[in-house]
Structures are given as C-alpha cells and as structure tokens.
Amino acid sequence: MTVQTAKMVTLTINGQQVSVPAGTLLIEAAKQVGVQIPHFCYHPKLKPDANCRMCLVEIEKLPKLQTACSTPVSEGMVVHAGSPKVTEARNGVMEFILSSHPLDCPICDQGGECHLQDLAHEYSGQYSRFKEEKRAFEKEYFGPIIEKEMNRCIQCMRCVRYCDEVIDSNALRGMDRGNMTQPGTFMRQELECEFCGGCIQICPVGALTSRVAMYDYRPWQLKKIETICPHCGDGCLMKVESRDEKVMRVTSEQGRGRNDGDLCAKGFFGYQFINHQKRLAQPLIQRSGQLVPISWYQVLPEAATRLAQIKARYGGAAIGGIITARCTNEDAFVFQKFMRMVLGSNHIDSSARLGHLNAVKAFRRVMGSARMMNSYEEILQADLLLLIGADVTETNPILGIKVKEAVRWCGARLVTIGPFQENSGTYISHIVNRANLSLRVKVGTEGMAIRGLIKAVFDTGRGDASLQNKAPGYIERLKKAAASLSYEMVERITGLTETQLREVACALADAKRVVIIAGEELVRAQRGDLDLVNLCDLAILTGKMEKVGCGVNVLCKEANGLGMVEMGAAPEYLPGLRPVTDSTAAQQFVSAWKDDLVLQRGATALEMIEKARRGEIKALYLVGADPLSVFPRSVGVQEALERLELLICQDLFLTETAELAHFVLPACSFAEKDGTFTNQEGRIQKVNRAIEPVGEAKADWEIFSELSRELAYPLEYADAQEIFSEIARLVPAYQKRFGLEAHKKERLASLERYLAQGYLEDFEERYGRDQNVLKQDPAYPFTLAMGSILFHSGRLSLRSDALLKIIPEGLLQMNPKDADGLSVKEGQRVRIKSLQGSVEVKVFPNQKIPEKVVYFPEVFAHTGMKELFPLGLHSASGVPYLKTTPVMVEKVH
Ligand code: SF4
Ligand code: SF4
Ligand code: SF4
Ligand code: FES
Structure with a gap:
C-alpha cells in the first residue's frame, strides 16, 4: 500500500513559523500556532465563501488585506493577523454589521453564546458612525419548529451553505439583495426540509433558533452532558442540555463524535419524550383490574414472589423476557443474566429480532461478526459505493451524510439498487439524486438482483481469479448456480436487464475500494438472512471482501440493535454471539457465574407470544417492548397476554401492552442513566447520565439487580461501569472499548471456514427457486x-x-x-x-x-x-x- 503525503508548505504567522499541507487555508494554519482569526461566514465544514470580511489579514508583498478563510497558504508567506491595519479593518466590518443589528441580546436565545456578541466585544469602536435607520424585516415563521428573526441575520449564508453542502436538502437559498439579503425558502413557502437543526446550530447569531424551547433558558444556565443519541444505529454524539433536571435542548459539536457534529431531526428535536408529562413516575400494580400506584419497597418483593412461584410451579421455561434495543449494553447484559441464571430461562429476545437478527445471522456466519466491515472514514475513501435496499437518509441519516460527502466531495461513484429510485421532489435528500447509476427493482426483489449480479460477474469474466485456487469447491458451486439462472428470469422478477447487471458487475469488480451497504429493504426482506449471505458471496467473488477499504456493511435501525445481540439478549446466543447450544462456549459463563446454564435455544419474541397463547409460557417480562403495537392482532397477541399469569412491563410510558400488566415498573430513559451503546460500526460508546431520573424511575439494570436480590440470587453491581467490566472480561470484542480492530482476526478465520465448508449449509435454499416473488392478484393490484x-x-x-x-x-x-x-x-x-x-x-x-x-x-x-x-x-x-x-x-x- 502506498501512503500519499501532501506537500508541506512553511509560512510565518504573527512571527511564528508553521508547516502545513499545501492547500490549507490561512485561517486553519493560524489555528495551529494558536492564532484565532475572527470570522463569521467561515466554517470548517463548508466551502469558503468569504462574504463577511471579518477574517481580513495582512500578507507581506500583497497590496490589500486578504480574507484568511479563502486564501490558501503558500511557501514563505508572511502573515500579520493582528496588525493595526488589520484591527482597523475588522473594527470597520464590525461597525458595518452592527449598523443593522438590533439591540435585542437580552431576549435573544443566542445571547451568551453568540459569535457577534463575542467579536463585537473585541472589535467595536466607542460609537457608530451610522445614523441611518436600521433595516426592519417583517416577522416570518420558518415552519412549526424553527424561528426566523431576520433582523439579527448577518448574511453570512452559513445556513444556506450547510443545508446544501452537508445535508444536500437545498431547502434554503439567498433571497433579496444588498442589506436586505436573507436566507429563505423558494417562493417564501413554509420551510419543508429535513429539520436537522443544522442551520440553527451553524448560525453564528440568533437569527435562526429552535421554537421548541424559546425563551425558556439562557445558555449559561444549562448543564451540558455528552451522550449518545438513542434513536438509530448511527451512534451520534450529542450534548443533552438541561436546567433544573429538565432537558431544554440537544446540541452537538463540530469535530466530535462519529457524526462530526451533525445531527438529524430525531437527534436534534426528538428529545421531548424524556420530560414528557406522561412519563411513568412510580411503579404500578394491578388491583381489582386497575393499575394503582405502589412503592418500590412493596412492588419488588411482590413481583419477585410471583416470578418465584411461577418458576417453582412450571419451571424457568414458563417465563419469557423481551427487551428493547434502546436499552444499554449493561441493561441487556444484566437482563439476559437475570433471565438465564436467576429465572432459568432461555426465552429471551430483543427488538433486534424485528430485522437486525437477519444481518447478525448472515454476517456472523460469513465474517464472524455483524459489525460494519468499514468505518465511516472508509466510506469517505471509497471509490465505489453500492447501496442496496438502503434509503439511507430515511433510515440512517448521518451515515447518509457520509455517503453524500463521499460522492459530492471525495469523488466516489455511487450505485443504488432498490425500489425507490425516483427523485422524491421534496427537500429530503434522496440518496439516488447523487447516484451515478440508480437501478430500480420491484419491491422485495433485491435478493434476486444480487443473484443476477453474481451471474453477471461470471459472465463478464470479472471474478477474483485467486478464488479458483483458494476455494475451488466454493467457486464451482457458485458458478453452477449462476449458470442455472437466466437473465430473463432475473428481469421478470426484478425488472433489471442483463445490460444493467453487467454494468454494475463490472463496476464492482473494477473499482479498487468498494464499500457495499445493505439497508432495511434487504435486511428485513422475507429471505433477508439468505440474501445477505448471497451479498457476501458477491463481495467475495469480486474480491471486495478482504481488501483494504472494501467490505459489506449493514445498517442498523435501532441505537443498540447490535449491542443487544452481542450482549446475549437472544435465545440462540450467549454474550459475544456464542451459540447457546455450544457447551464449550457456555462453560466459560458457567465458571464465571458459578452456576449451570440452560444449554438449549429458547423462544424468539414471536414464539414466546405463541407459547403464551398456548399456555406454555405463564409469565412475560417486557422491558420497553410493546407487542400489542408491533404485531398484528391476528397472531393472537391480545389473547396471549390475557392468558398470562404474570405480565411485568418495565417502560417509560404506560403502553397499550403495559395497560394489561400486573406490574408496571418505571424505567429511566437514556438521558437518566450511564452505560454504553454499540453502534452499527461496532463502536462501544459511552452513554452518560444527563439528568436525575424522572420521578422514581430507575435504570433498567438496577431493577433487574434489585429483583434478583429479592429472589435470593443477587446480581449485584455498584454501577454501570462494574457491569461493563464484567462484559469486557467475558466478551473479547468489548475489551477494546472504542476500537474496531478486535474482530478483524476472527473475521478472516470465519471467512476461511465459510469458503471451505460453511457456504454449503442452505446453499440450495439460497440459490434455488425464489419462493418470495409477490404473486399479484388482480383483485389486489x-x-x-x-x-x-x-x-x-x-x-x-x-x-x-x-x-x-x-x-x-x-x-x-x-x-x-x-x-x-x-x-x-x-x-x-x-x-x-x-x-x-x-x-x-x-x-x-x-x-x-x-x-x-x-x-x-x-x-x-x-x-x-x-x-x-x-x-x-x-x-x-x-x-x-x-x-x-x-x-x-x-x-x-
Ligand atoms: S434541512 Fe432544514 S433544518 Fe436542516 S439545514 Fe436545511 S433548512 Fe435547516
Ligand atoms: S440566518 Fe444565520 S446563518 Fe443564515 S445567513 Fe443569517 S446569520 Fe448567517
Ligand atoms: S442519525 Fe441516528 S443517531 Fe444520529 S441523530 Fe439521527 S437518529 Fe440520532
Ligand atoms: S470569515 Fe472570512 S470572509 Fe467571512
């Protein structure tokens, strides 16, 4: 591998010498020697616009002052960033900006963290020479959740540029002229966009603010705690900002976290559930058909007694537990231990069963792990990105930003395959708008498209030649399967032609760094696990599985979907994705926990419902799970829940299911507890308590721990950190807390096993006749x-x-x-x-x-x-x- 090093350039800034890569902007070079050049329109995420003139500096041998935000360094340059001439110019710029700025800092939500306030303090003169009336904009609202106060606007256009260059939403544009220039929407319509909040965050003044908590706080009153967003598997770092234990807003910081300061609407605006008035604030117990409040002191022994009675009467297998993937790793780990060790049941599952388990099964089999093979940084370095069944902005918006960045600014080619390939015509940045090639398939046929691509790789002679020696059996079998498939059939099922398939096959094989990303259309398809294994075959066949910068990745919908399974909150896996039926693997847990384990696969979520309906499961412990709202009534959920002798619901809200519970236990939200989430990349990220628990809510793991004590099988931990230490002892991938390297060796070993024999399992099913082509009944067109x-x-x-x-x-x-x-x-x-x-x-x-x-x-x-x-x-x-x-x-x- 050749490492390219950029040419270095040496210059002098305020008497200090600095060497930086050629192309670096002066403003950035200055930062490296501790010189902060004042600016408004500059932002490291945006292309230079040089419209505010606040960053003027003096450069020797140049007759006029230059803007540091748009001037690249050059060899031998001598820069004076604080000379009297520079200060005078900046004072002039400031005087000009303030000439049309209102004096409403006392009521502006930006007051206290405003760039203009800060720089005015440093650069304004004693008085203003402007006698003219200040400009006045009519009050306009920017839709229901963003406030627009154009009298405060300093016309830097950061908002417009962010919306275009980063989000690719293009909802904003510069309108009007001169002093009255302002950001606005097309034809002054109400703002319709991705509502990422980015324009609010990037606005240096209070011209764009959130309407969600207007005038409710002053920024310096807020307690700020960094934690991880609970809404999707992208794993964005955010700051939860609170006052008096109430979350007032969420922000993020450029340069920090996997999201590099970007958030989506859910991250930026979706925090109000935390302090929602309907949050459960104390435990409830069912008495005479009514849920009535009860103290923790009373509810824990009562719930424990009922669990103990059921275990004694019917055995542990009569108890099932389901946990939501919005819980932390620590919650999931203690929950599965509670179910397995305290209650003696392997009927444990999580909401990852609703789709992500397909990916876990497939990828674990081929690569030994379900974590993404490529980091977000590798997405930016890709030559070719293939998105299959992935409407990435809708499901994983921040990963979507990385894909857009790779294509728009880093030169990657993008191929998209899926059913939704037309421009949406809305201000939501549909990823296909950026595709070099977008192929529409009929709904639910991505799996067949993969098979068509495999055929096309063979037919174009683009397969990885080294496989013939490395895995002759595998390659022969795959070739035979491909030969038995006709392009006519693939076209009839998917709509893709032979020419299209060949074009993509060649692109995949010929590009150097290929990152394949599968989304929910494929992951949650009826044959999702089989199709994902076939997708791995496609990557292997084109030589894109092991090479640096290449890989197959799957998007995770929930914040901790991956963590749930890695923690063993699944009937088939112990922590670390070790099969529950593997007695050698289980032995490690038996000796760590000093007790026996049930070495039998338990029931999945839906199987538990069915068992409850049949009367085999007598008790269900639901942690943030609400089967009544998830599964169709036709599967008998209501009947199953009503038949239970014991239903415990641990949740933030009284859900439809919780209304039927015998015990309702109030749980903390992510903002009220410590722990970790594992994002889709496999990064184990720290969740930090930002506010005190709402009412009497407790962290989920604490509730399991307290119940275990009541059941005389104490699972005692001082805090989440102690649980994590136990996880790290038992699960090697959690020893390197923030690294992705831990599973690389395991991945190669697993791939070898797959190529030797592993591929044979279900090969016929994977490459046989496709069972799942939706039969169109004319009555249901x-x-x-x-x-x-x-x-x-x-x-x-x-x-x-x-x-x-x-x-x-x-x-x-x-x-x-x-x-x-x-x-x-x-x-x-x-x-x-x-x-x-x-x-x-x-x-x-x-x-x-x-x-x-x-x-x-x-x-x-x-x-x-x-x-x-x-x-x-x-x-x-x-x-x-x-x-x-x-x-x-x-x-x-
Ligand atoms: S998408 Fe909406 S919220 Fe985000 S930057 Fe654009 S206009 Fe602002
Ligand atoms: S609204 Fe804010 S970010 Fe947009 S142009 Fe005005 S000052 Fe700049
Ligand atoms: S992309 Fe996902 S993790 Fe990031 S802010 Fe949005 S919902 Fe949260
Ligand atoms: S920051 Fe350089 S011109 Fe605005």
Missing part, C-alpha cells in the same frame, strides 16, 4: 410496503411534540399518477384493503414511490396498518416479516 421515515423511529419519537409537528400521523405515500388515477389529492382519504382487513388513511403523493406501490411509515403501523399483513416468519432467523403485502386501494367518498 397494489403492493403495500412498510418501512422507516426520517422523522420518527420507534414509539419514543411519537412522544416528541416537535417531531409530531413535522409528521403528526401516518400518511400513505403513493405515486402521483396512482393518486390521479384514484382522483385523490394530498390529505384525502383512501381505503386500503388486503386479504386480512382494511383501513382508511390519508394520502401523500410522492413521486419517489413506484406506480402500483403504496408505502406506509411503520412507526404508525399500530393505527391499524399492521393488521393488513399476514405475518410471515423466517424459520432460520425467526425474524417476523411485515414488509410487503398485496392490497387494493380505493378513494373514500
């Missing part, structure tokens, strides 16, 4: 697809008023042509019917959605939409499939 949307994830986001102001309800997205065909307009109602039932819903035309497909945001599925789906279950991974179903759609008159 549409395909209903369900999936993620940018503004919500999980039920917690539905408790955040700001996010509800953006998207208050689930709208059925359909192609405008279909909407015209049905004579429905935005907001009008349609009836949507499947073999399972029917619901009425409002329509939102969106040209991103292909014709004859309708798309509904899964987060609102509890409103009735989930009842339209027949629940499929993949037998190997136990992942329930609620992704697509044939429907008919008619206008409601």
Whole structure:
C-alpha cells in the first residue's frame, strides 16, 4: 500500500513559523500556532465563501488585506493577523454589521453564546458612525419548529451553505439583495426540509433558533452532558442540555463524535419524550383490574414472589423476557443474566429480532461478526459505493451524510439498487439524486438482483481469479448456480436487464475500494438472512471482501440493535454471539457465574407470544417492548397476554401492552442513566447520565439487580461501569472499548471456514427457486410496503411534540399518477384493503414511490396498518416479516 503525503508548505504567522499541507487555508494554519482569526461566514465544514470580511489579514508583498478563510497558504508567506491595519479593518466590518443589528441580546436565545456578541466585544469602536435607520424585516415563521428573526441575520449564508453542502436538502437559498439579503425558502413557502437543526446550530447569531424551547433558558444556565443519541444505529454524539433536571435542548459539536457534529431531526428535536408529562413516575400494580400506584419497597418483593412461584410451579421455561434495543449494553447484559441464571430461562429476545437478527445471522456466519466491515472514514475513501435496499437518509441519516460527502466531495461513484429510485421532489435528500447509476427493482426483489449480479460477474469474466485456487469447491458451486439462472428470469422478477447487471458487475469488480451497504429493504426482506449471505458471496467473488477499504456493511435501525445481540439478549446466543447450544462456549459463563446454564435455544419474541397463547409460557417480562403495537392482532397477541399469569412491563410510558400488566415498573430513559451503546460500526460508546431520573424511575439494570436480590440470587453491581467490566472480561470484542480492530482476526478465520465448508449449509435454499416473488392478484393490484421515515423511529419519537409537528400521523405515500388515477389529492382519504382487513388513511403523493406501490411509515403501523399483513416468519432467523403485502386501494367518498 502506498501512503500519499501532501506537500508541506512553511509560512510565518504573527512571527511564528508553521508547516502545513499545501492547500490549507490561512485561517486553519493560524489555528495551529494558536492564532484565532475572527470570522463569521467561515466554517470548517463548508466551502469558503468569504462574504463577511471579518477574517481580513495582512500578507507581506500583497497590496490589500486578504480574507484568511479563502486564501490558501503558500511557501514563505508572511502573515500579520493582528496588525493595526488589520484591527482597523475588522473594527470597520464590525461597525458595518452592527449598523443593522438590533439591540435585542437580552431576549435573544443566542445571547451568551453568540459569535457577534463575542467579536463585537473585541472589535467595536466607542460609537457608530451610522445614523441611518436600521433595516426592519417583517416577522416570518420558518415552519412549526424553527424561528426566523431576520433582523439579527448577518448574511453570512452559513445556513444556506450547510443545508446544501452537508445535508444536500437545498431547502434554503439567498433571497433579496444588498442589506436586505436573507436566507429563505423558494417562493417564501413554509420551510419543508429535513429539520436537522443544522442551520440553527451553524448560525453564528440568533437569527435562526429552535421554537421548541424559546425563551425558556439562557445558555449559561444549562448543564451540558455528552451522550449518545438513542434513536438509530448511527451512534451520534450529542450534548443533552438541561436546567433544573429538565432537558431544554440537544446540541452537538463540530469535530466530535462519529457524526462530526451533525445531527438529524430525531437527534436534534426528538428529545421531548424524556420530560414528557406522561412519563411513568412510580411503579404500578394491578388491583381489582386497575393499575394503582405502589412503592418500590412493596412492588419488588411482590413481583419477585410471583416470578418465584411461577418458576417453582412450571419451571424457568414458563417465563419469557423481551427487551428493547434502546436499552444499554449493561441493561441487556444484566437482563439476559437475570433471565438465564436467576429465572432459568432461555426465552429471551430483543427488538433486534424485528430485522437486525437477519444481518447478525448472515454476517456472523460469513465474517464472524455483524459489525460494519468499514468505518465511516472508509466510506469517505471509497471509490465505489453500492447501496442496496438502503434509503439511507430515511433510515440512517448521518451515515447518509457520509455517503453524500463521499460522492459530492471525495469523488466516489455511487450505485443504488432498490425500489425507490425516483427523485422524491421534496427537500429530503434522496440518496439516488447523487447516484451515478440508480437501478430500480420491484419491491422485495433485491435478493434476486444480487443473484443476477453474481451471474453477471461470471459472465463478464470479472471474478477474483485467486478464488479458483483458494476455494475451488466454493467457486464451482457458485458458478453452477449462476449458470442455472437466466437473465430473463432475473428481469421478470426484478425488472433489471442483463445490460444493467453487467454494468454494475463490472463496476464492482473494477473499482479498487468498494464499500457495499445493505439497508432495511434487504435486511428485513422475507429471505433477508439468505440474501445477505448471497451479498457476501458477491463481495467475495469480486474480491471486495478482504481488501483494504472494501467490505459489506449493514445498517442498523435501532441505537443498540447490535449491542443487544452481542450482549446475549437472544435465545440462540450467549454474550459475544456464542451459540447457546455450544457447551464449550457456555462453560466459560458457567465458571464465571458459578452456576449451570440452560444449554438449549429458547423462544424468539414471536414464539414466546405463541407459547403464551398456548399456555406454555405463564409469565412475560417486557422491558420497553410493546407487542400489542408491533404485531398484528391476528397472531393472537391480545389473547396471549390475557392468558398470562404474570405480565411485568418495565417502560417509560404506560403502553397499550403495559395497560394489561400486573406490574408496571418505571424505567429511566437514556438521558437518566450511564452505560454504553454499540453502534452499527461496532463502536462501544459511552452513554452518560444527563439528568436525575424522572420521578422514581430507575435504570433498567438496577431493577433487574434489585429483583434478583429479592429472589435470593443477587446480581449485584455498584454501577454501570462494574457491569461493563464484567462484559469486557467475558466478551473479547468489548475489551477494546472504542476500537474496531478486535474482530478483524476472527473475521478472516470465519471467512476461511465459510469458503471451505460453511457456504454449503442452505446453499440450495439460497440459490434455488425464489419462493418470495409477490404473486399479484388482480383483485389486489397494489403492493403495500412498510418501512422507516426520517422523522420518527420507534414509539419514543411519537412522544416528541416537535417531531409530531413535522409528521403528526401516518400518511400513505403513493405515486402521483396512482393518486390521479384514484382522483385523490394530498390529505384525502383512501381505503386500503388486503386479504386480512382494511383501513382508511390519508394520502401523500410522492413521486419517489413506484406506480402500483403504496408505502406506509411503520412507526404508525399500530393505527391499524399492521393488521393488513399476514405475518410471515423466517424459520432460520425467526425474524417476523411485515414488509410487503398485496392490497387494493380505493378513494373514500
Ligand atoms: S434541512 Fe432544514 S433544518 Fe436542516 S439545514 Fe436545511 S433548512 Fe435547516
Ligand atoms: S440566518 Fe444565520 S446563518 Fe443564515 S445567513 Fe443569517 S446569520 Fe448567517
Ligand atoms: S437518529 Fe441516528 S442519525 Fe439521527 S441523530 Fe440520532 S443517531 Fe444520529
Ligand atoms: S470569515 Fe472570512 S470572509 Fe467571512
């Protein structure tokens, strides 16, 4: 590997010599010698615009002052960044800016952290020479959650540039002229955008502020704690800022965290669930059919006694537990230990079962780990990015920003394959807009597209030649499978032509650094685990599995979906993804925990529901899990829950399921506890307590620990750190807390095993006849697809008023042509019917959605939409499939 080093340039700034890479801007070089050059329009994330003139510096041999934010260094340059001439110029710039700035610092939310305030202090003169009236903008609102106060605007255009260059939303533009220039929306319409909050954060003054907590605090009153966002697997670092134990806002800092200071709408605006008035503040117990408050002191022994009775009467296998992937690793670890050791049950599962388990199964098998193979930095270095079934802005917006950056600014080529390939025509940055090649497949057929690509790799002779020696059996078998597939069949199923497949196959094989990213359309497909193994085959075949900068990656929807499984909150895995049936692996835990383990695979979430319905499971312990809102009633959830002798719900809110519980235990949100989340890359990141627990809520692990004491099997820990130490002792990948290297060796060994024999398992099923082509019944001409949307994830986001102001309800997205065909307009109602039932819903035309497909945001599925789906279950991974179903759609008159 050749390491390219940039040419270094030496210059002098304020008498100090500095050497920096050629191309460095003066303002950045100055920082390296501790010289802070004042600026407004400059921001390290943005291209230079040099519009404010605040950064003027003197450069010897140049007749005029130059802007440090746009002037690159050159050899021998001598710069004076604080000379009298420079100071005089800056004072002039400041005087000019202040000439039209209102004196409303006392009521401005930016007061105390305002760039203008800070620099005015340093650079303004005694009085202003401007006698003219200050400009006055009419009051305008920028939509429901962003405040626009243009009298404060200093016209730096950072907001407009951020929205374009980083978010790629392009919702803002510079409007009007001269002194009245301002950022605005096209035709002054209400702001419609990704609501990432970035323009608020990057505005150096108080011209753009959040309406969510206006005038509620002064910035210096806030306690600021860095922690990790709980809304998705991207793992963004954020600052939770609170006053009097109430979260007032969330911010982030450029240069910090995997997100480098960027957030999405959920991260920036989605925190209100923390202090929601309906948070459970004390334990509840069911008495005479009513949930009534009870103290912790009473509830713990009562709940423990009931658990003990059920265990004694029916055995541990009569108890099941499900935990949400929004809990920390420490919560999950203690929970599985509680279930396994204290209650003697392996019926333990997490919300990762709703999809991510497909990825875990597939990737563990091929690579020994489900972590991303490429870091976010490697995405930026890729030559070619292949996104398959990944509407990345909607599911994982910050990873989406990395992809956009790679394509727009680092020269990567982008190929996208999936059903939603048309420009959405909205201000949500649809990733296909940046694709060099975007291939639309029919809904749910990405798996067949992968098989078509494998065939095309063989047919174009682009396969990795070294495989012939390394894995002759594997390559022969794959070649045979590819030969038995016809392009006609692939086209009939997916819509992709032979030419398209060959083009992508060549691109994949020919590019040097190829990063493949699979998203939820593939991960949560009915054959998700099988198709993902085939995707690994494609990478292996093109030589893109082991090479530096190459790899296959899968997006994780939930904040700690990966951590849940790695902690053993799954019926088939002990901590560290070790199979529960592997007695050698189990022995390590037996000796660490000094007790026996049940070495039998337990039931998955849905199997637990079924067992409860049959009366085999008598008690369920649900930690943030709400099966009534997740699974269709047709699977008998209500009946199952009502049949239980004991239902314990530990949650932040009284959910639909919790209303049926015998015990309701109030749990802390992420903001009230310490611990760790493992993001999709496999980075173990620290979650820090930002506020005291709401009411009497406790950290989940503390509740398990206290119950265990009541059950005379104490799992005692002083704090989350002590739990983490135990995790690190038992799970090697957690010893290197922030590194990705831990699993690399294991990965290569696993790949070797796969190429030798591992691929044979289920080969026929993977490459045999595709069972899952949706059969279109003329009576049900549409395909209903369900999936993620940018503004919500999980039920917690539905408790955040700001996010509800953006998207208050689930709208059925359909192609405008279909909407015209049905004579429905935005907001009008349609009836949507499947073999399972029917619901009425409002329509939102969106040209991103292909014709004859309708798309509904899964987060609102509890409103009735989930009842339209027949629940499929993949037998190997136990992942329930609620992704697509044939429907008919008619206008409601
Ligand atoms: S997407 Fe919206 S919130 Fe984000 S920078 Fe653009 S205008 Fe601001
Ligand atoms: S609103 Fe803020 S960021 Fe945008 S141009 Fe005005 S001062 Fe600059
Ligand atoms: S939801 Fe995901 S992308 Fe958005 S801020 Fe949170 S972790 Fe980052
Ligand atoms: S910061 Fe250099 S011109 Fe604005």
